[in-house]
Amino acid sequence: MTARARVSEREGGEALTDKTILIAGTYDTKDDELGYLAEVIRNQGGQVLTMDVSVLGEPRLPTDISKHEVAQAGGSSIEMAIASGDENTAMQIMGAGAATKALELHREGRIDGVIVLGGTMGTDLALDLCSALPIGVPKYIVSTVAFSPLLPPDRLPADVQMILWAGGLYGLNGICKASLSQAAGAVLGAARAVEPPTRDRPLIGMTSFGKTVLRYMVTLKPELEARGFDVAVFHATGMGGRAFESLAAKGAFAAVMDFAPQEVSNHLFGGLSAGESRMTGAGKAATPQMIAPGCHDLVDFVGWQAVPPQLEGRPMHAHNRLLSSAVLSPAEREQVAQEIGRKLSGAQGAVAVLIPDGGCHEWDRPDADLHDAEGLRVFCDALEAASPKLAEVHRLSCHINDPAFVDHVLQIFDRWLAEGIIDAP
Template sequence: MPHIILLGTLDTKHEEVLYLYNQLKKTASRFSHPLQITLIDCGRQPIADDAIAITHTDLMTKYAGDNTEISKLSRGEAIEFLIACVESCVRDLLKTNDIHGIIGTGGSGGTSLISAVMRAAAPIGLPKLIASTVASGNTGPIVGECDITLMYSVVDIAGTNQLLRDILDNAAGAIFGMASAYEHRLEDQKASGALQKSSGRKTRVGITMFGVTTACVDCIRNHLETQYPVEVYVFHATGHGGKAMERLVEEDRLDAILDITTTEICDLVAGGTMSCDTDRLEMMLKKGIPTIISVGATDMVNFGPMDTVPLQYQKRKLLVHNPTVTLMRTSSDECQKVGEFIVQKVCQFSRDPAKVEVWLPRGGVSLLATSGSEFEDQQADAILANTVQLGLKESKTRVVSDDRDINDSGFAIDIADRLMALIPLMKQ
């Protein structure tokens, strides 16, 4: 029997959330399939309804902690406070119950609350869906690095007109289907778990990639999958890609990392559109899993269409990658800052420096940085490499300076083999 958590602010969306609740029940009954729903009231004011499994009062009593009077908080403060309460509640439910899906609906405030809870409390892979008024537009802050599915409500979540009913019907059907599939998948995984234990689980390797490092990563992936018992996870280094990889490291779902493409650090340094957070690189270093860091695509910063490039950068070396992405060549100063970022993270957070290496492809850090290519700048690339080498000179982290470019097949195979040589250290 699938078990779905339903989140909603019932003090403002009572009718709409209850309609979604009833549609979930109807959907299950149409398929003669039992369904358990745990409705959590995430609103600021208590609402009485028999459908509510965890009331506002329950949340305040068990999770408020410091007896905060929510009525005295501003709207923004109240949402942050409720996020913390609901997050703790959902974490507890996931620990004590088999949960197969989470769904919610709301406007901007409700979506902010529901999505924050989903990102923080629910593991990647567990179905998550929000029917929202803000599901069309800049959804990056809502989804983050997680697998949240958004369904645009078209009209506001206000009343239950026929169009909104249609949308919520679809949402109920979607989460019911996903939750049912997830439940069956868990059963299959349990059944295959014994076989994996007897035959040995594959090593799970995370790799970061960009279009200009694709040749390298494809070669690595092919080599690892044909020569070793490895399962490869490739992450597109667009800002959220690095976050997603590190989220899986945190959840112990990756065993080793080839951080080939660290271009997101360039966007952090220069204010590009595909920036990582300031804690990039930290999670795998803290975990102490085998990690090789390289400097793929550190020759570029990402912006939107050409007319969106900030004024201070308009005289820099720019390249239209496609109609929605303009690349800017990193300067010597920016490359130095990228190198300093890598050094600082490795020195400060490496739990086991013997399992960490940094590889520097001196022949070019991307398809565009090789000799004669659009972003060739040997001086800038050398400054980055030299900053890393000098900064890690007294550390226990091995730095490999290689004359080949990053997409050279020999470089790719060598770095892949070296990562696998570090794997046995996991058992020591």
């Protein structure tokens, strides 16, 4: 019987579907802490599967998934990991194996969530394991370096949860039990409450920012839903763009409306990057995509830190205490246009580039603080020239936040639907 089929009874006769949580860690050194996690989950009516990812030592009691099975799933063996003589190499073997094994367990319906515990070594492995699982599978990392700058954004799964393992480097105590018990309860509760993504309606992937700067999604979302599609809008501030790009590369979208490619500018000029692969996933997956240059002229940086040297002396916009933006020069905007064209040139599916001559965000309107008519003209001309020959290029006499922009997007969308470029629901 799979984890999803079991049912338990609570006091009062309330029926709950039991959920099984995978608990992964180095059972040779963290046996007490991992055992405590299992105890809390079981006391709450959940089930557990245990996975040992240690290399040198042995757990006090056998685990459901042994370290030998993990190493084998990583295409190696414990003996080879030890023979490498390098702890980094050994843990990468175990990380690859743990990721493969966790995904296998999920596909078999044997687990409903995962919790991984560790210091820097265990956290490194945890990022691999959690990244292997799809969005909607609860993932919890209990780490001594949670929220640390040691953790590269590109390795953080889109829906991972983390908690600082305070006072827990070695052995159980009252402080670390507070963290461990919260994590155990959180992952079990998430497994019981989660509504995994469904495939009953084709999904449109869209990028944007808040309504104070970009507004098209307010009208587009209900219009696309009325046509039988679901719409996911991603906040393009680095992590959101990474999640968007990851799903696009897997072919998760029926079509893409990438109207806020500012992360391309960020990557070029040292802002909040979503990585080099930004704006390539949909093209590689042959997903039809519409592109517009929302906020292309802005480079985001951390608002509570000093202005990066390469962005000093420019017009600035402080969005809040977390986020500020610097404005690019006309020459730099031209670089952005050329980079967008380069990325789109590898697309295997239909591409439409929409270029609104009237402006690309609310702060660049003629009466706004960041208006730069010459910079906008230079960019629009450059993007039209840089767009791939196979792309449709639509030069629009409107602002990106005007109703005319949305009308044009829907005209293209409906035509692509009629022509079969976008699969109908």
